[in-house]
Amino acid sequence: MRRVLSFLSTPLLLIAITAAVAMLGSSFGDASLRRIVVGALVNMVAVIGIYVFVGMTGVFSFGQLAFMAIGAYTTAVLTVPIASKSALFEGMPQWLVDAHLPSLLAILVGAVVAGLVALVLSVPMSRMNEMTASLATLAILVAVYVVAGNWTAVTNGSKGITAIPVDTTLVTALIAVGVVILAVWFFQESSLGLKIRATREDAVASRAIGISVGVSRGVAFVVSGFVVGIAGGLYALLQGSLSPSAFYIGPTFILIAMLVVGGMTSLTGAVIGTILITMLRRLLQEVEGGLQLGPLELPGRPGITEVGLGIALLLILAFRRRGVTGGKELTWSALVRFARRLTRRGAPERSEARPVTAAAADGEPAAPMAEANAGEQR
């Protein structure tokens, strides 16, 4: 029982932190903040999905939002009421007009389609070296963007899709985050997950012990496509409308920033990074709207949020390359150790997101690293 609990402590803690922050945000905030919270939860699913490929294999990808687009558009087409479909989509084939699914099923179908596309692409991808693969993912992103912007019969082109039922609520988004965190945790701790992470640490050595680097990366790519596809479906059902630019370079950067700021090589990093960057963006948006500091009036200007986000990421890369979590997982025992140290010092209580950072900053391993944890890097 203890072993089970200690194994599950990371995902359960992450879910608890996410739920607590989300509840706090939506119970104290107004409607717009509640919307941001749900949007952040959807983003978290996407960031975790990106983590599955980028974090676990160490191969950078610009292209995972292409799978978010595929998931989102599939879900949208399957959930827009049949009555408004033929008016909305000019020249859509009849069988697609007639296709209609309940939201949950539509999300799953969207994720499966995204996963299948990832499967096809993983064949050439797994043969390339890391740098070429990274650039190839950029080509995937652009290609999907071009298709989404021009395939009027299915995506309605650059005009985008409207009239999608709004079905992603705080509760459904939280459930989705919980399920995805647990599922990805089991995946990364499975023998397959360990193999994938081993290829990240040392491709040559892992090949020497019989791990196929190409297959490992391919599997991670497909699982990542599936998870990001789920995020796409949730996104469609949250926004109620879609346009191709929602899955292009700008949003890609924001989600990548979340992953990198949190710490690319851990699930904890993906979760914490999403929370931190969401808060930072909210703050910067406030500045962008204009500030009144006493007698000093700071006029707002568009672009401040993005510039601030870029600077934040550059600072992290220059001074804390492995992210605020140091690329380590948060565990119960690390938390307990941290609490003990605090009480001994009699330091004031801190917010819950801190322990990871502080423990890692002290140079102590924040986690009793799982036996074969590939997360330990040179």
Place this chain on the structure above:
Amino acid sequence: MNIAQVVVDAIALGSLYAIFALGIALIFGILKMINFAHSELVTIGAYILILLADLPLPVRLILLVLVTVTVAVLMERIAFRPVRGAGPVTMLITSFAVSYLLQNLAILIFGPDLQSGAVWPELNESFQVGPVRILLLNVVTVVLTILLLVGLALFLRKTSMGLQMRAAAEDFTTARLVGVRANLIIAVAFGMSGLLAGIAALLLTAQTGVVTNTIGVQVVLMAFVATILGGMGSLSGAVIGAYVLGAISVVLQQTLPLEFRPFRDAILFAAVFLVLVFRPNGLIVTRAAKGRV
């Protein structure tokens, strides 16, 4: 279809891509870093040429080169030097962040709207050679590309700095052991990529006459695809990839049925992927690009 016209167009487009791709391949060869922010150097150059359209052309050209070279060198000093040696993924993300930052800084400074101006109107005149219509701009593009290629080849082969640069591209650690100064070589390489970006900006804006904050990205994406098609880490690979990509692009534009034409880039990338299935390291494979696994 007019074959001669297609050939002329393909060479012109390929030359433009080649100038972009060279700037990226130059940095990749030495630092093993894909400089995503190369696109923003082009964008900055485009802003200078268009917003200062009232100044006489020579003044603008001098300003153009001064600014793009300076920004390129500063970019390296401020953003890339702290992460040098931190691994290719970190460097790639850093350059992505620099690109995003500058792109949005452009919005902050110049606003999000498209701006237009006459950069070099004389270049848009054309003349007829038999059945082929040739833009003066196309001639300038091709001539500049040839000059740049010859100049770069001479620089790399005949000068001490060029030799050091090639040594650094081959094996940076050993090169430093025999006295190659890393900071200097890298700064010079960035300066050269800035120059290439400035020329690219000139050719691009002379053709379109407009600038937005994303004008660089749109074309540099093509240059990225050209470098992976040609093979990363070799300058000749980048140039060959650029011409192949330009050729396929023009041919697709001419032969695709009208309803598929908007999908040209998607089809183009699918074709590149198909090539990469058989030649995963691109058309020209260098030792640097070949993985150990």
